[in-house]
Amino acid sequence: DTGVSQDPRHKITKRGQNVTFRCDPISEHNRLYWYRQTLGQGPEFLTYFQNEAQLEKSRLLSDRFSAERPKGSFSTLEIQRTEQGDSAMYLCASQGNTEAFFGQGTRLTVV
Amino acid sequence: GESVGLHLPTLSVQEGDNSIINCAYSNSASDYFIWYKQESGKGPQFIIDIRSNMDKRQGQRVTVLLNKTVKHLSLQIAATQPGDSAVYFCAEFLYNFNKFYFGSGTKLNVKP
Numbered sequence: 488d489t490g491v492s493q494d495p496r497h498k499i500t501k502r503g504q505n506v507t508f509r510c511d512p513i514s515e516h517n518r519l520y521w522y523r524q525t526l527g528q529g530p531e532f533l534t535y536f537q538n539e540a541q542l543e544k545s546r547l548l549s550d551r552f553s554a555e556r557p558k559g560s561f562s563t564l565e566i567q568r569t570e571q572g573d574s575a576m577y578l579c580a581s582q583g584n585t586e587a588f589f590g591q592g593t594r595l596t597v598v
Numbered sequence: 599g600e601s602v603g604l605h606l607p608t609l610s611v612q613e614g615d616n617s618i619i620n621c622a623y624s625n626s627a628s629d630y631f632i633w634y635k636q637e638s639g640k641g642p643q644f645i646i647d648i649r650s651n652m653d654k655r656q657g658q659r660v661t662v663l664l665n666k667t668v669k670h671l672s673l674q675i676a677a678t679q680p681g682d683s684a685v686y687f688c689a690e691f692l693y694n695f696n697k698f699y700f701g702s703g704t705k706l707n708v709k710p
Binding site: 489491493518520522527528529530531532535537542543576578580585586587588589590591592594 | 630632634639640641642643644647649687689691695696697698699700701702703
């Protein structure tokens with residue numbers, strides 16, 4: 488257990504539906520990242536928060552994706568109008584000074 | 599973005615032998631590096647990290663070596679065990695870009 492919790496662990500949704508994932512980072516960590524990982528590939532950066540401020544967004548994060556981190560604690564990642572290409576593992580990581588710890592991820596399957 | 603790549607996609611070793619997993623990176627400005635282990639269906643698990651001003655760092659059964667001259671990183675696992683079987687990723691971190699860059703991973707198979 489890394490101390491980073493993600494919910495749900497698995498999500499199956501129909502194409503066109505909206506989904507929301509939650510990440511609870513390690514409490515004293517002020518940096519939070521979202522990554523996406525497809526089979527056989529390394530994680531790809533999506534977005535980064537410093538406390539409650541979203542400071543970086545990847546071009547992978549289309550306008551159907553939105554992430555929030557209210558109050559600088561937990562974070563949510565929402566995908567609207569899901570597409571089959573959104574099927575992937577969505578990973579959250581929290582970082583203190585240097586070490587970054589990942590959660591177990593949310594496996595999204597769009598059917 | 600910058601690329602981080604691994605030399606060998608699959609590495610098979612005998613239980614008890616030492617394993618060496620290699621990684622090449624392209625950004626000489628990287629501030630530090632992390633090795634992660636990922637088992638099937640799970641998130642990446644932190645193994646060890648090393649700052650860019652260091653050449654070597656040791657942990658429990660693992661050693662990371664950093665050669666900045668040739669932009670090469672390696673992870674050495676001593677007395678490899680079946681539980682070490684997983685995919686290993688190296689990631690480089692740049693404070694200026696606020697993100698980690700991952701390679702595609704090396705799969706380590708430990709034969710009993």
